[in-house]
């Protein structure tokens with residue numbers, strides 16, 4: 001059973017703001033999804049390998065060779081605020 | 095009541111590859127902020143990570159050296175959290191199929207015995223960016239250069255029973271990792287970091303107590319002191335009838351105590367799921383074996399071998415194997431000079447003193463094993479005094495010249511020539527009749543005074559051993 005509280009908790013983890021009517025709506029949706037998963041859980045999959053990726057690919061890698069990076073100027077264009085070559089953000093405490 | 099302390103450690107090691115784990119940005123420390131980033135490590139939409147082959151290789155190497163099983167099937171997963179040092183809002187890590195698992199390292203115990211510490215797992219992941227907190231301006235500054243630096247996280251089982259054991263485990267682990275040449279293992283630069291889990295329980299209890307997680311220790315010493323503090327704190331909590339609360343605590347070096355980290359409840363709900371942007375890896379057994387073969391002799395084996403092969407003390411051997419290059423230098427020296435004990439004395443004494451005071455390493459100095467061996471030989475043969483030998487070593491390190499050339503240039507050779515020495519001794523004898531008389535009357539110790547006088551006259555160049563012999567010889571002939 002999914003409760004309003006679960007939905008609000010998950011929304012909090014994902015940093016999504018939900019209005020009360022959205023919470024009600026999504027609770028119902030999630031409930032339906034979990035029902036479906038329950039059905040899948042009943043299938044016998046002992047002969048099936050778990051899927052870790054949808055593409056039939058493996059062992060894709062690159063050699064350890066340096067490629068040019070972006071310049072500080074280009075990168076800091078993405079910042080809302082900057083100082084001393086760094087991204088300036090509201091104070092976070094560890 | 096008697097308590098037992100239970101400790102497990104998580105060590106993060108930055109790998110010294112040329113590039114980051116998922117992109118071609120250079121993996122370098124100390125560059126200007128935000129000059130080593132690209133769309134991949136900044137997590138810009140549409141960019142795709144590709145695994146650095148070398149990182150997998152280093153992971154297998156580390157796992158093998160720690161006696162782990164290597165997973166033939168390896169995949170990556172997303173660990174989700176929001177923090178400004180993590181531009182993608184998730185860290186690519188490994189959840190259920192780490193590169194290596196179930197290994198061990200052996201630590202020395204007080205009773206000359208050993209103890210096996212189980213390595214639970216070692217997995218690959220990416221490092222986060224660096225945050226600098228500015229208390230005055232009430233802001234934080236983010237440098238993303240470190241984002242995507244390859245890391246191996248090595249997790250031990252809760253097998254450690256004291257802060258001292260934790261310290262010893264870290265020493266053994268670090269030395270082993272240094273031998274592999276996969277990281278500079280420098281805690282000051284942050285390339286090796288350690289978090290600790292600690293709990294206490296009644297002696298004999300098999301259930302684990304509630305643990306706290308300690309972070310922010312900047313040296314092995316700090317790890318030990320923080321664990322000692324926390325061990326005491328938990329004991330006091332329990333003895334006061336309270337319960338230990340599961341929480342993360344930060345070590346404060348200045349205050350010498352651990353403090354609760356302010357964090358939100360959901361901080362540990364990471365919602366791992368398979369990284370859809372990376373396909374899995376099936377490791378070829380042949381390649382795993384090749385990497386395993388490339389592992390050099392590790393410190394524990396080297397220690398045992400050099401003691402046996404060169405007949406040196408465990409004490410000397412332990413100093414020598416602290417650095418694979420130092421051990422290599424020692425072994426090379428033995429090809430040029432046979433007295434291994436003397437080589438140890440010179441290496442672990444004068445040479446290491448010079449290296450330390452110059453803040454350098456055996457690899458960065460230009461000293462050749464054959465030159466160093468020659469110097470030892472010259473001293474042992476009495477061509478130069480012990481003291482002069484130490485000076486010659488300094489000159490050798492300063493100039494790169496050989497011992498031979500320097501002894502000649504500085505005129506340091508001792509006078510051992512009988513004729514020249516006898517002349518000096520005759521002078522000393524005639525100037526010190528009283529002392530000579532004492533010696534003749536049997537006060538042999540007075541001979542030392544004459545040797546001193548002869549040394550003075552020769553301006554320190556006379557070979558004191560030879561002078562002593564000659565004095566006794568001459569005086570005997572007289573009587």
Ligand SMILES: [Zn+2]
Pocket residue numbers: 114117118119130131132133134135136242
């Ligand atoms: Zn990059």
